[in-house]
Each structure stands twice: as C-alpha cells, then as structure tokens.
Amino acid sequence: MANVADEIKDFFVMLFLVIYYWIEAIILVFIPASIRGKSVAGETVLVTGAGSGIGRLMSVKFAELGARLVLWDINQTGNEETAKEIKATGASVWTYTVDLSSRDEIYKAAQQVKQDVGEVDILVNNAGIVTGKKFLDCPDNMIQKTFDVNTTAHFWTCKAFLPSMIERDHGHIVSIASSAGFIGVNGLADYCASKFGAVGFDESLRMELGMLGKKGVKTTVVCPYYINTGMFDGVRTKYPWMLPILEPKDTVNRIIDAVRCNQEIIMIPKIIYFLIALKGILPRKVLILLCKHVGVSNFMDTFKGRKND
Ligand SMILES: *[C@@H]1O[C@H](CO)[C@@H](O)[C@H](O)[C@H]1NC(C)=O
Numbered sequence: 007m008a009n010v011a012d013e014i015k016d017f018f019v020m021l022f023l024v025i026y027y028w029i030e031a032i033i034l035v036f037i038p039a040s041i042r043g044k045s046v047a048g049e050t051v052l053v054t055g056a057g058s059g060i061g062r063l064m065s066v067k068f069a070e071l072g073a074r075l076v077l078w079d080i081n082q083t084g085n086e087e088t089a090k091e092i093k094a095t096g097a098s099v100w101t102y103t104v105d106l107s108s109r110d111e112i113y114k115a116a117q118q119v120k121q122d123v124g125e126v127d128i129l130v131n132n133a134g135i136v137t138g139k140k141f142l143d144c145p146d147n148m149i150q151k152t153f154d155v156n157t158t159a160h161f162w163t164c165k166a167f168l169p170s171m172i173e174r175d176h177g178h179i180v181s182i183a184s185s186a187g188f189i190g191v192n193g194l195a196d197y198c199a200s201k202f203g204a205v206g207f208d209e210s211l212r213m214e215l216g217m218l219g220k221k222g223v224k225t226t227v228v229c230p231y232y233i234n235t236g237m238f239d240g241v242r243t244k245y246p247w248m249l250p251i252l253e254p255k256d257t258v259n260r261i262i263d264a265v266r267c268n269q270e271i272i273m274i275p276k277i278i279y280f281l282i283a284l285k286g287i288l289p290r291k292v293l294i295l296l297c298k299h300v301g302v303s304n305f306m307d308t309f310k311g312r313k314n315d
C-alpha cells in the first residue's frame with residue numbers, strides 16, 4: 007500500500023510543478039531581459055565567425071555590455087575590423103585567425119586562448135558557410151566543409167572549453183543554428199542536415215549537463231529564420247508580414263537577451279514556434295501545400311549568395 011501512496015504523492019508533486027512552471031513561464035514573458043537577465047560584464051566571450059555578419063554584431067554588443075572578447079575567424083581582415091569596433095567601446099579584445107573546418111587548428115587556437123586570455127565563460131558557436139546548391143549539384147568537398155564548419159566544429163570548441171566550465175560550474179554554450187534545424191527546406195539539404203545536427207547536439211548536451219547536476223553551465227540554441235546579412239542575398243519571402251527576412255541588429259539584440267536570460271531555445275520570429283508545432287500535427291499533403299503557398303519550398307530559387315564570395 008505504501009507504494010500506491012508514494013505514487014499518488016509523486017503524481018501530485020509533478021502536477022504541482024507542471025502548473026508552477028507554466029505560470030512561471032507566462033510571468034517571465036512580461037519581464038524584460040534588462041531586468042531579469044544576468045550580467046555579462048567581465049565575462050570572457052569567445053565568438054567564432056566574428057569577422058562578419060551576425061558574429062560581428064554579437065561581438066560588439068557583448069563588448070558594449072562589458073564583456074572581454076575573443077574573436078575567431080578565418081578571415082583576418084574581417085576579424086580585425088570587428089576588433090577595431092570593439093576597441094572603440096573600450097573593451098578588451100583578442101583576435102585569432104582560425105579555420106573552423108580544421109580540428110587541429112581549433113585545438114591549437116583554444117590552447118593559445120587559454121594562455122593569452124584565460125578560461126572562456128561564454129562560447130558562441132556561430133561560424134558557418136552556405137553553398138545554396140541542389141543536393142546533387144553540390145560538390146562533395148563543399149558538403150564535407152559545410153559539416154566541418156557548421157556542425158562538427160561545435161564538438162571541438164565545446165571539447166576545448168566545456169571542461170573548465172563544468173569544473174567551475176560556470177559557463178554558457180551558445181549555438182547559432184537556424185529554423186532550418188527543425189524544418190527541411192528544398193535546395194538546402196546540406197544546410198538543413200548540418201543545422202539539425204547542431205540542434206540535436208545542443209539538446210543532448212543540455213540533457214547531459216542536467217544529469218551531471220551542473221546548474222551553472224547553460225546552453226542556448228538560436229534558431230532564426232533567414233537573416234539579412236548578405237549570406238542569403240536574392241532570397242525573397244512571399245508573406246513578409248508573417249515571415250520577414252530578419253534584420254541583423256534586431257536579431258542580435260534578441261539573441262543576447264536570450265543568452266542573458268539563460269533561455270534554452272530561441273526561435274525568431276516567434277511564428278516559427280507555431281509552424282514547427284503545425285509540422286507535427288498536419289497531414290503531410292496539407293503541409294507541403296502550405297509550404298508551396300508560403301514560398302518556403304522555392305525560397306532558394308532567387309538565391310544569389312553573398313556578393314563577396
Ligand atoms: C574578408 O573580410 C573583408 C572585410 O570584411 C572582406 O572585404 C573580404 O571580402 C573578406 N574575404 C573573404 C575571402 O571573404
């Protein structure tokens with residue numbers, strides 16, 4: 007009989023927590039990050055792909071909030087430009103030229119960072135490349151490279167910096183993925199597969215950290231719709247009021263807010279949460295019809311790519 011009593015008790019405890027967490031989540035929506043967010047002042051933030059686009063904007067924003075910045079990019083010129091902007095804010099900054107498709111280079115650079123700067127508190131895995139070709143037209147080495155930079159590199163950077171975060175029970179891993187990490191898109195086979203990988207990695211890692219009881223090490227996965235940084239130049243959406251091409255500045259502010267609030271998943275714009283839920287419940291034929299109508303499935307037809315590539 008004791009067992010039954012225990013089970014009933016467990017059930018009510020769970021029920022109570024479910025209701026409690028729901029209410030908590032609803033209340034938190036109304037409290038802005040500037041109030042409830044953690045401070046990143048004095049934290050060491052490493053951003054990969056810091057030499058352009060979102061990576062640059064995030065780095066500058068972190069610097070404005072008082073963080074010390076470590077910038078990784080394969081493009082030294084771009085990286086130095088970002089560093090210059092950061093110095094103008096008065097923050098400390100270190101730059102490293104790193105090819106994120108090379109595990110050796112990642113480990114070497116990580117070692118160097120630990121010597122020069124010390125331990126990293128917030129790791130932002132942002133670097134990425136895009137091919138924008140139909141799967142069968144995509145050269146093998148480009149597919150390989152995409153995965154190396156967009157997915158596998160997350161493993162190596164985490165291996166390099168996570169142990170010290172766990173030891174200190176203090177840290178944050180941020181993965182810049184995409185809403186294409188939840189929904190497959192025509193013409194983006196390599197992209198979607200690599201982003202599904204990044205999303206899956208983040209989710210599993212979070213579970214593992216949870217099991218370890220390391221409450222001080224947070225993870226955030228960022229899933230934006232297409233951002234207007236030049237990477238997807240030429241792309242159009244049919245219903246911009248519903249699925250706008252995102253403006254970089256606004257997106258970056260929302261990413262940083264999410265990191266400061268230790269939000270685990272952030273989808274931008276919010277309608278993506280709804281679309282992903284729909285994907286789970288709609289009949290396939292209805293879903294495909296809707297995708298065609300909204301223009302998600304022929305989205306890449308007008309793709310031109312970043313002009314300076
Ligand atoms: C490197 O960055 C500079 C400055 O942002 C840019 O002009 C150049 O095109 C980039 N080089 C490559 C190979 O992307």
Ligand SMILES: *[C@@H]1O[C@H](CO)[C@@H](O)[C@H](O)[C@H]1NC(C)=O
Nearest residue numbers: 134135136152156196197200
């Ligand atoms: C790699 O990541 C970047 C940045 O998140 C993304 O824009 C790019 O399309 C990705 N490339 C592929 C082929 O997955």
